[in-house]
Amino acid sequence: xxxxxxxxxxxxxxxxxxxxxxxxxxxxxxxxxxxxxxxxxxxxxxxxxxxxxxxxxxxxxxxxxxxxxxxxxxxxxxxxxxxxxxxxxxxxxxxxxxxxxxxxxxxxxxxxxxxxxxxxxxxxxxxxxxxxxxxxxxxxxxxxxxxxxxxxxxxxxxxxxxxxxxxxxxxxxxxxxxxxxxxxxxxxxxxxxxxxxxxxxxxxxxxxxxxxxxxxxxxxxxxxxxxxxxxxxxxxxxxxxxxxxxxxxxxxxxxxxxxxxxxxxxxxxxxxxxxxxxxxxxxxxxxxxxxxxxxxxxxxxxxxxxxxxxxxxxxxxxxxxxxxxxxxxxxxxxxxxxxxxxxxxxxxxxxxxxxxxxxxxxxxxxxxxxxxxxxxxxxxxxxxxxxxxxxxxxxxxxxxxxxxxxxxxxxxxxxxxxxxxxxxxxxxxxxxxxxxxxxxxxxxxxxxxxxxxxxxxxxxxxxxxxxxxxxxxxxxxxxxxxxxxxxxxxxxxxxxxxxxxxxxxxxxxxxxxxxxxxxxxxxxxxxxxxxxxxxxxxxxxxxxxxxxxxxxxxxxxxxxxxxxxxxxxxxxxxxxxxxxxxxxxxxxxxxxxxxxxxxxxxxxxxxxxxxxxxxxxxxxxxxxxxxxxxxxxxxxxxxxxxxxxxxxxxxxxxxxxxxxxxxxxxxxxxxxxxxxxxxxxxxxxxxxxxxxxxxxxxxxxxxxxxxxxxxxxxxxxxxxxxxxxxxxxxxxxxxxxxxxxxxxxxxxxxxxxxxxxxxxxxxxxxxxxxxxxxxxxxxxxxxxxxxxxxxxxxxxxxxxxxxxxxxxxxxxxxxxxxxxxxxxxxxxxxxxxxxxxxxxxxxxxxxxxxxxxxxxxxxxxxxxxxxxxxxxxxxxxxxxxxxxxxxxxxxxxxxxxxxxxx
DNA sequence: TACCCGACTTGCGACGACACCA
DNA sequence: TGGTGTCGTCGCAAGTCGGGTA
Numbered sequence: 001x002x003x004x005x006x007x008x009x010x011x012x013x014x015x016x017x018x019x020x021x022x023x024x025x026x027x028x029x030x031x032x033x034x035x036x037x038x039x040x041x042x043x044x045x046x047x048x049x050x051x052x053x054x055x056x057x058x059x060x061x062x063x064x065x066x067x068x069x070x071x072x073x074x075x076x077x078x079x080x081x082x083x084x085x086x087x088x089x090x091x092x093x094x095x096x097x098x099x100x101x102x103x104x105x106x107x108x109x110x111x112x113x114x115x116x117x118x119x120x121x122x123x124x125x126x127x128x129x130x131x132x133x134x135x136x137x138x139x140x141x142x143x144x145x146x147x148x149x150x151x152x153x154x155x156x157x158x159x160x161x162x163x164x165x166x167x168x169x170x171x172x173x174x175x176x177x178x179x180x181x182x183x184x185x186x187x188x189x190x191x192x193x194x195x196x197x198x199x200x201x202x203x204x205x206x207x208x209x210x211x212x213x214x215x216x217x218x219x220x221x222x223x224x225x226x227x228x229x230x231x232x233x234x235x236x237x238x239x240x241x242x243x244x245x246x247x248x249x250x251x252x253x254x255x256x257x258x259x260x261x262x263x264x265x266x267x268x269x270x271x272x273x274x275x276x277x278x279x280x281x282x283x284x285x286x287x288x289x290x291x292x293x294x295x296x297x298x299x300x301x302x303x304x305x306x307x308x309x310x311x312x313x314x315x316x317x318x319x320x321x322x323x324x325x326x327x328x329x330x331x332x333x334x335x336x337x338x339x340x341x342x343x344x345x346x347x348x349x350x351x352x353x354x355x356x357x358x359x360x361x362x363x364x365x366x367x368x369x370x371x372x373x374x375x376x377x378x379x380x381x382x383x384x385x386x387x388x389x390x391x392x393x394x395x396x397x398x399x400x401x402x403x404x405x406x407x408x409x410x411x412x413x414x415x416x417x418x419x420x421x422x423x424x425x426x427x428x429x430x431x432x433x434x435x436x437x438x439x440x441x442x443x444x445x446x447x448x449x450x451x452x453x454x455x456x457x458x459x460x461x462x463x464x465x466x467x468x469x470x471x472x473x474x475x476x477x478x479x480x481x482x483x484x485x486x487x488x489x490x491x492x493x494x495x496x497x498x499x500x501x502x503x504x505x506x507x508x509x510x511x512x513x514x515x516x517x518x519x520x521x522x523x524x525x526x527x528x529x530x531x532x533x534x535x536x537x538x539x540x541x542x543x544x545x546x547x548x549x550x551x552x553x554x555x556x557x558x559x560x561x562x563x564x565x566x567x568x569x570x571x572x573x574x575x576x577x578x579x580x581x582x583x584x585x586x587x588x589x590x591x592x593x594x595x596x597x598x599x600x601x602x603x604x605x606x607x608x609x610x611x612x613x614x615x616x617x618x619x620x621x622x623x624x625x626x627x628x629x630x631x632x633x634x635x636x637x638x639x640x641x642x643x644x645x646x647x648x649x650x651x652x653x654x655x656x657x658x659x660x661x662x663x664x665x666x667x668x669x670x671x672x673x674x675x676x677x678x679x680x681x682x683x684x685x686x687x688x689x690x691x692x693x694x695x696x697x698x699x700x701x702x703x704x705x706x707x708x709x710x711x712x713x714x715x716x717x718x719x720x721x722x723x724x725x726x727x728x729x730x731x732x733x734x735x736x737x738x739x740x741x742x743x744x745x746x747x748x749x750x751x752x753x754x755x756x757x758x759x760x761x762x763x764x765x766x767x768x769x770x771x772x773x774x775x776x777x778x779x780x781x782x783x784x785x786x787x788x789x790x791x792x793x794x795x796x797x798x799x800x801x802x803x804x805x806x807x808x809x810x811x812x813x814x815x816x817x818x819x820x821x822x823x824x825x826x827x828x829x830x831x832x833x834x835x836x837x838x839x840x841x842x843x844x845x846x847x848x849x850x851x852x853x854x855x856x857x858x859x860x861x862x863x864x865x866x867x868x869x870x871x872x873x874x875x876x877x878x879x880x881x882x883x884x885x886x887x888x889x890x891x892x893x894x895x896x897x898x899x900x901x902x
Numbered sequence: 903t904a905c906c907c908g909a910c911t912t913g914c915g916a917c918g919a920c921a922c923c924a
Numbered sequence: 925t926g927g928t929g930t931c932g933t934c935g936c937a938a939g940t941c942g943g944g945t946a
Contacts (some may be wrong), residue, residue, distance in 0.1 A: 116930085152925085160928070429908070452913080491935075491936085493934095501915095501936085502937070503913095503914080503937065506937090506938095550909065550910090551909080551910080552910085555909095558937095563907080565907095565909080566909075566936080567908095569910080579937075580911090629912095632940065632941065639938080641939090643939085643940090666939095667939055668937075668938065670913090671913085677923090681940065696919085704904095705940075705941075706903095706904090706942095709941070709942090721941090722911085722939090722940060725912095739936095766914090767914085773928080778927075856912070858912090859912085860912055861912090883931080883933090884932080885933070904946090905934085907942100908944100909941090909943105910939105910940085910941085911929100911939075911941100912938080912939060912946100913938075914935105914936100915933100915934100915935090915937105916933100916934085916935080917934080917946100918931100918933085918935075919928075919932080919933095920929105920930085920931080920932095921925085922927105923926105923929100924928105924943085
């Protein structure tokens with residue numbers, strides 16, 4: 001590839017088509033409409049290799065100047081103790097007890113709030129339509145046995161626990177019961193009949209509403225006591241040892257579109273590499289299912305299991321749930337307007353199919369923006385009590401460390417050691433500072449706090465001006481023009497220097513992330529487009545490429561792990577990302593159609609004589625039932641976490657007769673604790689895999705993600721382990737929404753959605769740290785409730801007196817109260833009682849949700865078409881569910897048919 | 903086949919803006 | 925109007941997975 005000379009940058013066209021901001025503000029309210037979108041499910045095409053055109057670099061890379069990185073704002077403070085979260089386990093007919101914990105668990109078993117909706121319906125007789133169904137049922141049912149008793153025994157008990165106690169996410173009994181209910185619900189659906197995914201299912205009304213355990217307020221019981229409950233990112237290294245060998249990558253960001261002149265030209269349907277016209281992004285076409293072979297497939301695992309075990313009512317397990325909370329970066333800001341702009345909106349463009357072929361024809365952007373250079377403050381640290389002079393570079397790094405004083409990292413030995421190793425290189429051999437422990441960074445910390453305070457005290461006007469200045473500076477970097485369409489760039493800011501904050505017990509925490517300079521950055525841009533001007537005078541890009549088989553605009557090597565890269569991508573709202581997103585969900589929908597076959601296949605292999613096949617079968621079962629991640633190998637210089645394929649013997653305990661207790665640190669060092677009843681052959685196989693091994697040995701020693709995924713691809717093209725997570729999340733949402741939604745006002749419907757969202761979050765083990773103020777908030781609420789109860793007592797007395805024609809007693813504050821009629825007093829009592837009830841509900845919800853993060857599943861796992869269609873069917877404004885960023889991200893899903901079902 | 907590279911998705915915490923309440 | 929809680933967005937870490945290569 002040709003490398004380009006550096007030319008003057010050309011700013012992509014401006015905001016054409018974006019001036020209609022007002023449109024953004026208009027709420028999108030879906031009414032039942034006659035939209036008929038026939039979604040043809042996109043095919044999963046294999047990705048072509050994409051290295052075809054890598055350009056050579058011209059590069060001029062001069063060695064980077066000594067980094068005197070400025071102190072960028074101190075990054076977030078380390079997360080403080082995470083609380084444990086116990087989660088319920090996934091579906092399947094087995095009873096499950098799962099708990100995930102963050103931070104030191106302090107067991108608490110709270111019950112999930114839930115309302116029973118008994119009487120809503122009984123499940124109609126299920127008529128299995130196809131073989132698949134029956135196949136599914138058999139294996140699952142056979143394997144799973146419900147443990148309802150436990151479930152029923154669980155109570156709510158959420159006593160307010162100290163924040164530290166870390167949540168306990170339901171586990172055990174409660175989970176089981178929840179799952180059971182859930183299964184029942186699902187089953188109902190199943191019974192209804194394997195309608196194809198895209199086909200509307202109108203049986204809702206006929207379907208009985210099964211009680212949702214979750215909603216019944218059952219809180220899973222915490223496994224063991226607090227001490228047992230695992231914590232999220234425990235200080236000690238992973239519970240069981242895990243290690244491995246490989247790993248890599250980095251991140252990206254999203255954006256959103258705008259048009260340019262060129263845009264309109266290219267916006268037309270673009271053929272893919274094979275010359276086929278690509279389907280327009282927008283398509284929401286209700287995808288017609290391609291093969292309906294498995295009528296039952298669309299039923300969540302839980303439900304299927306349930307079906308099997310239907311006879312044994314008590315048995316089944318229930319699914320998990322939960323909510324997510326914050327989420328991820330990448331979202332672009334103005335959403336919907338563009339969706340409406342037919343001329344420029346992405347929806348009108350046809351996009352490449354994301355199959356690894358050419359992703360774009362033309363690409364223009366302005367490169368990236370760098371953090372400002374370090375500004376020296378001159379505050380001295382003390383070494384053995386005496387002020388020490390530091391050079392700007394030394395001071396910058398010292399400041400990075402000083403500002404982390406209130407974080408957990410600050411006192412972690414590994415963090416300190418890594419920091420010291422890097423800092424002392426900058427100090428030099430002969431520096432007076434010889435060790436970190438004799439350094440007192442307080443003066444810098446105090447300076448930092450003062451600066452923070454000053455900033456906080458700025459007037460609104462001053463803040464506004466600063467914000468505008470920043471925006472003006474960044475505006476040109478925020479947009480790219482891809483195939484003539486203006487799209488938002490996700491992460492156009494180069495990461496500032498700082499200290500690496502790995503999660504969990506990351507062996508590199510505390511290392512210095514050096515300042516990234518233009519000579520570290522490779523730019524990717526269209527051949528015809530002007531090369532972005534290097535924003536730092538006298539420096540130049542490392543390389544300029546014109547590779548249209550990839551979607552990144554720029555990348556640099558991760559300073560902490562040079563083998564890895566940091567990419568600059570378009571924002572999530574871009575057409576490119578939208579297309580990819582849609583394909584992801586279509587793939588999951590295909591899995592729905594094949595899941596029956598797949599389950600039958602792995603069930604058959606539970607007892608295969610070939611160990612590898614048996615391990616593949618059991619691993620697939622766990623991924624399917626528990627939504628575990630695949631579990632790639634990891635290097636020693638990464639945190640010690642595992643996924644399914646990398647589970648260690650010590651991560652799984654066999655509890656006779658057929659329960660398995662999982663306890664391991666998963667992605668982001670989030671603890672996964674879950675006890676689940678499995679089918680006897682699975683239980684037996686796990687025992688065999690463990691035999692003769694030590695706790696630190698691989699459970700699946702014949703398996704890795706490559707083998708597993710290769711096997712999955714034999715079952716369904718493009719199927720990989722992670723598709724099961726998407727499938728289970730989406731099918732659960734779809735099922736819960738269809739079964740739980742009742743007539744009512746919008747807020748009531750939103751609650752139903754949140755419950756479903758929560759269920760999905762629990763399935764996916766999406767946790768969050770309990771906020772620092774949680775305990776105080778709960779206490780405050782409890783106090784208010786207590787005060788209201790006192791008021792009621794007084795009112796009762798006053799009412800009694802009023803009925804006898806006597807005046808009220810003096811108030812508790814010593815003041816005389818108004819003389820009210822008995823009717824007025826009764827009304828007041830009623831109102832106060834209602835207030836108490838509401839506050840109690842709020843408190844319970846707060847407690848239940850304190851460790852559940854809803855955002856991640858909403859952003860990444862639940863097909864947005866399910867949500868949009870549900871909003872349309874029930875006249876819920878989509879803004880009640882999706883914020884602006886999500887509206888932009890999911891623009892491609894907005895005109896889905898109201899009858900769309902996953 | 904194992905390992906490595908590269909690209910892209912997923913995920914949590916920090917922080918700022920805004921809403922609400924006393 | 926200030927304190928507090930909630931929500932949205934950003935930052936960047938940490939996964940997954942496909943393909944190339946030795």
